[in-house]
Structure formats: C-alpha cells, structure tokens
Amino acid sequence: MTRELTGSEAAALAEALVPGSVARTSETACYLKPEMLVETLRALRDDPAANLVHLTNLCGVDYWDHFEVVYHIQSFEKNHLACFKVEAWGREKPEVPSVTPVYHGAWMQECEAYDLFGIRFTGHPNLYRILLWEGYPGWPLRKDFLAMPGGLQPGLGEFAGVARRQEPPVKVVE
Amino acid sequence: MSGIIKSEPFVINIGPQHPSTHGVFRIKATVDGEKVIDAEMVMGYLHRSMEKLAEERTYTQNIPFTDRTDYLSSMSNNLGYCLAVEKLAGIEVPPRGNAIRVIMAELQRLASHCMAVGAFANDTGAWQTPVMWAFREREKILDIFEVTSGARLTCNYMRIGGVAFDLRPEFEPMVRRVLREFPPFIDEMEGLLSGNEIFIARTRGVGVLSPEMAINSSLSGPMLRGSGIAWDIRKADPYCGYEQYDFDIPIGYNGDSYDRFIVRLEEMRQSLKIIQQALDGLPGGPFRTEVPLALRPPKGEAYARIESPRGELGYYLVSDESPAPYRFHIRPPSFINLSALKEMTVGGTVADAIVVLGSIDIVVGEIDR
C-alpha cells in the first residue's frame, strides 16, 4: 500500500534537505516557497531517504485570489506519495518556476497548466499553448472564464435543490 | 554515404490525418532524408475541455465524461473517477461491488491491449491481419459489456459506491468462455509476432528508453515496465481489493518497442489470472452503497489513481462542499507517456517514429480530453 505522506511529513523531508523551503503545511499537502521550489525538488529527488523520483501529477487550481500548482511526486523504492504545492498570487501574470530541469516529464503538464490557467512557468524550455491554439482568448479553466454576472454558474442553477456557489472572495475584473 | 550526399532537411507532417496516429494527432517531424532530426508534437484537435465542463456538473453526472476520455477503456476511467470521489467523500464499497469492478477493469484491460497489440502490429506493416484477429477477440469482451451495462464502448457502468447494475445470469458463462478462449489467442499472437524475424528487426532496439529517462519523464504503465521498472499500481497501491489476487508484474529488458509489446501480451495473461480468481470468489451481497444523488463531499482534496491499460490514471478532485467538483483534473497516462516521444524518435527513421508511436499506445481522446 502506498503511504500518502501528510503535509507535515512531507514538510519534514523538505525542511531537512533544504532548510527554509517550506511556507506552510496543510493536512494533505506541503506548501513550498516558489523561489526555492526547484532546489528543494531536486534535493528530494536525489536524496535516498526521500527518493521522490517520479513526478506523477502536476496541475493547477484556481482559488480566485491565487493559483496553486499541485505536484504529486512518488517514490518507487520507498513506495510513498507526497503532495507539494506552490502558490502563485495575482491574476494578471501568475508565475511559478518550472520544474522541467528536475523532472523532464513535467514539461507537457506545465504546458497544459499554462494553456488552461495562464500560469507562466519561468525557466521552461518551450512554453506554448499545447491544447489550444496561439491567440486563444483567455484561459479556459480559470473560474472567471465565461462566468455569468453575479457568480451564477451555468447549468448548476437549474439542478433541483442546488444552491448557487458563493460569491467570489475577490472581485473579478470583467 | 552521408558525408558525400547532401540532402536538405524538410518538415513532414505525420498527421493530423494519418493512418498511424490512431486519431487526430500530429507529429511535426523534421527529416533529413529518412532520418528524423527533430520531432514536435501538435495536439488538441480533440480538445473538449472536459475539466471545465465537469466543474458545472454534479459528481454523478460526471461519470459519462470519463467514458469519453479514453474511449478504449471506459470501464477503467469510470473506476478511477469513482475511486477518487469515494476517497473524497469517504464511501465504502461493498465486496461484491469491488469484485465486479475488478473483473470489469481487467476485461477492459484485455480489450484495450488487444487493440494496442493489433494496432501496433499494423503500424509495423502487417497488413491488417493482427488487428483483425485482435478485433475478433475483443468483440467477445465487448459483448460481455453490452450484456452487463447495455453499451459496448462507453459503458458508464461504475457508480459512486459500487456499480450501476448487478450482473446478469448470462455474465458468468460469457466470462468463462473468454477465459477459455483467450490463452490460445495470446499464444497465437505470440507465435505470429514475437518470434517473427521481420517484426523483431522492426521493433527491437527501436525507441529505446533507459530506466532513468523513463522515470524522469513521468512515464507509467507498460512504458515504464518495458524499461525494466517493477511498478504497478495494482500491486503498489492496491484498490478494489487487488491485494487478494495473485498475479505477477511483467517487466521488459531494455525498454525498446519490442519489450513494450511483450509486456502487454504478458499483462493479458495476468489479467486472465485475476479474472479467474475474482470470478471464482465472487461474493454475494449488495453491489452498491447508496449515495445521495447530489453528493456533497466534505471540503478537501483527493488524488486517487488506478492502473489503467495505458498506465497510471489519476483523478485529482477538489471539493468545496458543493454538489459539483471545484476542480476536476485527470492525469491522463497517454498524454504524459508522450513526453519522451521526441527522445525516442529523434535519430531513427520515419518508419521507426511510427513504430514508437504505436508502442506508446496513445488514445487521442485522452490526450486532448
């Protein structure tokens, strides 16, 4: 059974290798500081105790006021899975360092996150819109993409017994 | 010769409409004569923005979407999604439901690998015969799906908390027939292709992927196992009670296209073994835990993954206590398996690039989602 590391366990691993790299922890994830992300992940990959060699999943999440990039990294030999997160603030030009130098497999997933969320991965060798075409207006997976006025969600409102989503904490610039 | 004869590199588009891309997928290959010197992938022709659509629908309504991502293994996709929702909401599945899920997932693996093996042989130039033979066997499995779920390709059979319907009485004899008739077919394919000199000449040493490269490129499934890495989520992170079944993980030798092919063939044998055990010990009882139609999982996030025929299929869900997922992310195995395509194709010929693409076994619906 794969051991899913809790946020604090992952933070302990990261903190032991690169002190001061952890911003905060949650129950399931460890938030890393963006500026130390690449360094930390490289250390975690190369360290035999952590042995986080396989970047399984990378995706972006839009939390209205900030974006999170989620990294699920696993070890084959230790058979554990850790979840790291990086926050990118600002809707205009969110930036996260690219982990492509550490995990080659990240390049396509970062392209996808860039394509759908508009998160720029600095240091990526070839960041382009992988699924949509160049010049596509907007970033489709952002919560404010094609949103209705007043935060109304298309589709859900007609479902019986379903309340509308809460108002966005940040005023969306139309 | 290459020193004397000079040729101009030019760009050749393999795809979007090409017999060997198995869908609308395009490799922009720069070739020098027949040699590929650069390869760039262009995708998104089938992009439907499923992840956005899923944010507008309830958890149950999203199950049919997962059919349409990897349309060659809809059962596995349903299963992965349902597991993620169950993990998020803390729902237990009854033992009968789990056993049915295992049987279905393994049948789906057989069907999908049939397709993969046949299409791969077709890509090497065997004129339709292997793919027709594989289709003949796949039909039997699709018939089982039709009897059970009413659909052959997009089954929409799994539900949160179990499966949609109980098994019909015809189900068991049909599966027994598959168990009886599949091993000779696999042996036949093995005899036809694994020992074929031309097939070996075409695939051995083509698209070699070192284990370091395979791990670092986030590959999964037969791609990873072909490179000699013992990793299978059914063993490493058992779900649906896979820990009770006895099976082996086939791994390859040096990670070329041939190894990936024989790994798939062997996986079919292991799948039959699992189906046999699951069918023999099929428990009674309920097949589904009742869950509310508008399920509201507690706030949080969950990442659940299964071993789909193409590799690690993960679903990352974020819930905000509303009936629709706040974030719905698929970790598609064939999309991520492509990340080493350039490394595998550059240096070979155009014909090799086709073989490598066939050995990855992509499904474009899953790449573009």
Next chain:
Amino acid sequence: MTPFLVSDKWYDIRDLGNLSRAILEAADRILPFGVVYVLAAVLGFVASFLLFVLPSQLFVGVYGERRIIGRMQSRLGPNRVGPFGLLQPIADAIKLIQKEALTPTQADRAVMYVAPIIFVMPAVLLWAVIPFGENMVIADIPVSLLYFLAVSSLPVIATFMAGWSANNKYSLFGAMRIVSMAISYESPLVLALLGAVVVTGTISLSGMVAWADEFNIWMAFVQPLALVIYFICVSAELNRTPVDIAEAESEIVAGYLTEYSGMKWGLFYGMDIGYALAASGFAVTVFLGGWTFFGLEQWVPGWLIFIAKTHLFYFLFIWTRGTLPRLRADQLMAFAWKFLLPLGVFNLLIVSTERMLWAEQDYAKGLIYLFALINIVLSGALVYAWARFNGYRPERTPTRPRLVKQVGGYIPIEERP
C-alpha cells in the same frame, strides 16, 4: 525440335495457338504484305488484355485476393454484390470511374496524367513473350528473357513520375524509396536469372520450357536459391506487402499513390496485381516448367496447366501479404546488397562450374538430377553460412518478459537464460 503445330487441325482445342495461327495465315493471303503483322499485334494486345489482364486483375486480383486475405484475417471478404460477391470488382470499377480524379493545384499536371498510362502499358506488354501453351506465345522473340527484364523496368519510371509529380512529401518519399529499391533489387534479380540462363543455355522463354520438358526437371529444383532470390526481388520491385516500402500505408500513407484518386488510382491498383501475375507467370515459365507438367500436357491443354501454376504462384504473393510485417527501407537495402547479391554471385559460381562439368559429360541426362540434389543441399548451407558470416544469430533472448511479484524500482537485467 518440337513440331510446329500440335496437330494440323486448326480446331484442335488443346491449343488456341492453332486457331489464331490459322486465322492469321488466312488473312495473310488476302491482305497486303505487312498488314498481318499489325493485325497480329493488335489481336495479341487485345487477346492478352482480355485473357490475362482483365480477368486476372478483376477476378484473381481484386476478388480472389480479397477473399483469400479475408479468410486469413477471419472475416468474410466481399460477399454482397452478385453471387458470392463475384461482381464486386465490377462494382468497384464503376465506383472508381464515377469518382472524381483530383489533381492538386501545385502538381505537375502533365506528368501526373501520363504516369498511370505509362504504368499500364508494360503490364500488358509483358504477356507478349510468356508462352502459355505450346506455340501459344504472341511474340516468340529469341531474347524474350531480356525483353521481360527490359519491359519490367519501365513501371519504376511510371511510379517515380507519379510520386514526384504529385508535389506531396509522402509521395516524394515513395518515389525516392521506389527508385532506390529499383537500383538495389535489379542486380540480384538479374543474377538469379543468369543462373537459369547458364544452365539452359538460352535466353528464350520458350527455350526454357523446352529445356524443362526435355530433361523432365524444373529449374526450381536445379536452382532453388535462384527461385528464392527471384521471389524476394520481384516482391520488392512490385511493392508487395512484406517489402512494400514505397507505398507503406502505415508510414507514408500510400507513398506515390497519396494524391491519386478515381480511376487514375484504380489503374495503379489494378495494374499492381497485373504485374504480380505477370511476374508469377514469368517465374512459372523460368523456374517451374511453364506449361508442361511431366507429361500431363499431353492430356490437358498446356495453357490450363500454365494458368493453374501461375495462380498458385500468385497465391504466394497473397500469402506473404496477409501474414508478414513490413521491413524498414534501410534494412531492405542492406538485405539486397549484403545478402542477396553475394548469394546470387555464389549461386552463379556454383551453377557455372556445374555447367562446365556437365558439358564435359556431354549433357548426360542423369547428371542434372545429381546437380539438383547437390544444389538443394548447397543452397541451404550457403544461406546458413553467409548469414553466420554476416554476424546474424537467431534471437536468443526470451520472448517472454520477466515476471516479478514485488514492486520497486529498476530491476537490472541479470544473466539472460
């Protein structure tokens, strides 16, 4: 010498040659000098088209091949149009004629139009020299073997024109591959046939059949290696499936045919089968005793035996097409230059030595059977030895993957069993 006619009766149905000969001789008495040659040529062309190209292409090729391959692929094949789907080729032809034959804007229009025509002509011309019965040969020229080789080198030009003119990169690939293939495979092909020429001492196809009849042995037994080399080379030149790199549909879509449609495509498709049949007929004539069958031709019309043999040989083409994967272009070239060509040279050496010994024994009939035995053994030994010499070893690596119970990281390859 064989008699000029099997019998003097023109209505002897064992031999169609009598009938046509009688008609032509009668015509020669009426018509001015020379016209009868033109008439004979036209008649021969029409007759060979009707007798061989049309039925072979339509029924043996399109229908038979599709039915047999369908059988191999565990499906039914065409069975809807007419009884047993027999009219399927006609339905296909009607469909193809109705289809628009597209020409890309940037294509070289003239060359693209001319290419299918040039492709069709040699397919019909090839039948002129093949004897399909005693005296049943349209043009019994003394250098018919060379004629066959000369005419069969023309379709390469046509396919090259088709590939180059379409202005499509896939087509250009196909054109490039077919030209390099023609260069590579022509030499072993000629070397293999040279062996047959050395043994029989004639370059006339009728002479070869007569030789087989006289010595009661097929060339295939005297020179099995030459037959194998001929079969491989001719498959390569005709783009049959194990070596159809010029129109590899899974790699370069359809090669030189990518931009063709309608009946222009249909001509290429149909004539491909026509060439394969002509090559089968040629192989039967040179290697398998032509229209003779160890005395059976006394009772059965020779052309019936010939057609039966031709179609049985053609079955080999269908069989390989239905079963084998395709080789890569560079592997194919290497195979021609490194394997077939030296083998052809060795074969020629052996055959020449035997011929010399044979001449000293005044062409004793018994000796040729001994040579056949020696050659069959030698061929196997030669292929084995040359493969060993080239460093080829059969695969020793197990074709089954390793099986492990436990997950973990990379498992290094231990000693292979």
Next chain:
Amino acid sequence: MEGFGPSLAFWVLSALTLIAAGGVMVSRNLLHAVLFLILTFVGVAGFFVLLSADFIAMAQVIIYVGAIAVLVLFAILLTPRSGRDNGETRWALPGILLAVCLAAIFLFVVHDTAWDTVGDAPAGLDARALGTALLTTWVVPFEIASVLLTAALVGAIMLTRSPEEEAEDALV
C-alpha cells in the same frame, strides 16, 4: 526495311525520338528533361528492333532506361539544386560548338556510308553464342560499357554535391 508496317514504324519512331530529344533540350525543368531522355532511349531501342537487333534493343532499354535513367532520377531526388531550371549556363557556347562538331562528323559519316539494307536476324541467337561473342571478340567494348555504368553512378553523386563541398575538395 520494306513494306508498309516497318516504314510506318520507322517514321513514327523517328518523330518520337526527335521530339523527345528536342524536349530534353528545351524543357526548363530538370526532371522533365530526364523523362524526355528516357523517351529518347525508348525510341532508339525501337530503331534497333527495326534493324532486327533485338538483343541490342533490349540491352538499350535495360541499361539506359532501367539503370542509367533511374540513377539520374535518384540523383535528382537527392540533390538540393533539383529545383533549379535548366536554363542558360556559361557552358552554353562550348556546348553549341561541340554539338556543331558532332553534327558535322555525323553528316560526314552518313554521307560516306553505303546504306545496305540489313538482312534477317542471325538465326540461332542463343546465350552461348552471345556469351562467346561478348567475352572474346567484343570484350573491350563490353568492358567499356560497364565503365559507363560506373561513370553514371559517379556522375549521379557529383550532381548532388553542393558548391561548398566542391570548394572544400578543391582545397585538399
């Protein structure tokens, strides 16, 4: 060369060969020129057939159409400069001079030859007689013909060389 059929064939073949030869000269496209050249070769082979020289005709088609023309096509496919047109070059003047000289010689030969009609083909043309003739009496021309193929191969490779490579070789 008597009778209606052979005469007709002669004139048709003459027209075909001359038109094709003219096409080689005037076509601007390198590949069209080669295709016209092939047509010329086929026409010349037809002349040999008319002269009852079957073997030479077949050899003409096999060697020139089957081998040399295919080699030239191969070279054109590989050359980066195949797109160039077959236009004016600085070799035009020497070429014209050479052509005039050649034409003069031919005219001289044509004028001085006693044109007898050729009889029938030698009756027993078998492989042995042919081989004996080629390897005893005509061994020198036979070997020269094989040099021709080598020359075609070398020429095909030379066609594909770029100016930079030629400059590199000149330095060595």
